[in-house]
Amino acid sequence: MTKTEFLLIANRVATGEASEQEYKIYLTYYNAFQVKESAWDGISDEEKSSIKNLLSERIDQHIRPRILSLWPRLRLAAAVMALVIGTWLFTTNERMSVPEKPGISSASIKPGMNKAILTMASGKKFDLTALEKGASLKLENISITKRNDGSLIYSILPHRKSQEVSYNNISTPRGGHIEINLPDGSHVFLNTASDMKIPSDLVENRRVELLEGEAFFEIAHNKHKPFRVISPNQTIEVLGTKFNVNAYAEENVIKTTLQEGLVRVGNNIINPGQQAINSSGHIIVQSVDPEEAIAWMRGDFFFDGNSFESTMNMISRWYDVEIVYDYKPSGLHLSGQISRARSITEVLERLQELENVRFKIEGRRIRVIK
Structure with missing residues (x-):
């Protein structure tokens, strides 16, 4: 700038x-x-x-x-x-940075980036991170093309369709995320440490399974063929809409947040600006700001009363680090926003400003100390 x-x-x-x-x-x-x-x-x-x-x-x-x-x-x-x-600000070449505090060093820990792994129905795995921009990969009945922006185009080859439905998985490792363009015109943005299963008959029977993690869906409108997103303990049915699903196992609940359109979660109709929280099949609906739920797509961490442990889970997934608690604050809830492009040192220093909370980085392990 x-x-x-x-x-x-x-x-x-x-x-x-x-x-x-x-x-x-x-x-x-x-x-x-x-x-x-x-x-x-x-x-x-x-x-x-x-x-x-x-x-x-x-x-x-x-x-x-x-x-x-x-x-x-x-x-x-x-x-x-x-x-x-x-x-x-603009008359110096000195780089802006937050001074490191004693005990925090993160030279080898980088923020997340575009990464994805394809697992075929046969069990074969392919690291899509290594696929060159503009290149395509044809495997059995599908084709994967990486666009110049790093997103993927997932295509089902029409001349290779078979009677038997098979499933391929696209997953993001810890420290990775990816955008996927589906053959029905829908778009899926997978957050870090997420896993989605795609059927070979997606165009005819529009559905995917979010097995783990978080994803934002932009579903192409088709009033004759509703789109279903299946995740543990719930099925979401939509015609054409934009919504976010957070289904990380360690969070113990599934949060479905609607930005546009209309969706059904179980027996509940969800309107824009509402969020369905599914806890072991029990669903409650509340009003929220959907922009907060999709802050990760804009490249931000957003904390809105998050527990300390939930906040550390987000950091652990994004920077691919292990969290070890020598001290675990109780009753501490965090609110705020910080870019996911920042170094882990900067993020931890923000948290370290809290009373009686400090961190020590040991390789790819973050130790929480008092």
Whole structure:
């Protein structure tokens, strides 16, 4: 981002015209600004306190709800920040980073990336990560093509259809995610550590099985052929819609969140902005902001009252690390948002700001200590 681009965003924040994405960019640079003490040169202690308090108050709240209604309180702070940050942020080549605290080192641990494994009905496995962009792989009755953006096109070869229905699996390892374009025009985005089973007769009988993990579905509309997503203890039936299913085994519940359209979960009709929570077959429906459930698709971790253990599960899956608890905080619930592109050091340092919670990285193991 150039200095001019940043100042335009800062000005839109100051006038209350910024979009959510612009606001997120602004907060990212604010976080870096906090650790640059030299950036405060020339600002009085009273102004420093006012700016920090106003922005920190907003950061600590949920990111999405009622953003515009809170802008009047932040406009003065934003205007001052624009002037101050603009003078230093783009006149130095020094890389922005959060200083590492003792005990946290993560040189070998990287954020997740596009990774997928194909397991054929025959049991043969193929690492689709190794498939070159633009290349295709023809196997038995299917073809897999990797697009330039890293997503996959899953095609069923018409001249190789057979009477017997077979199932192929596409899974993402820990530290991986992938977008899959299905032959009926639907799109599936698999989050990390997820496994989906695709039948050979998908076009005629539209269904997939989400065996484990999390996926966002954009289902192509076909009023004559409903699409079914089958996961443990539930079946979702849709005509054409966008929804997210979180079915990680360690979370003990399945959460189905609807963004657009209409779906049926068991005997429950779910409307946009609602979430079905399935606990061992018992389903309750609640109103939610669907954008929070699909923050992972935008490249963010989003915590909305998550337990400490649930938060650490998310980190464990995305960075492919083991969590070991020498100390496990009880009754601690977290709210906030941070980019999944950040290093694990930065993510842990955010959590380490909590009282009596510290971390130590040992290879690919994160130890929680007091």
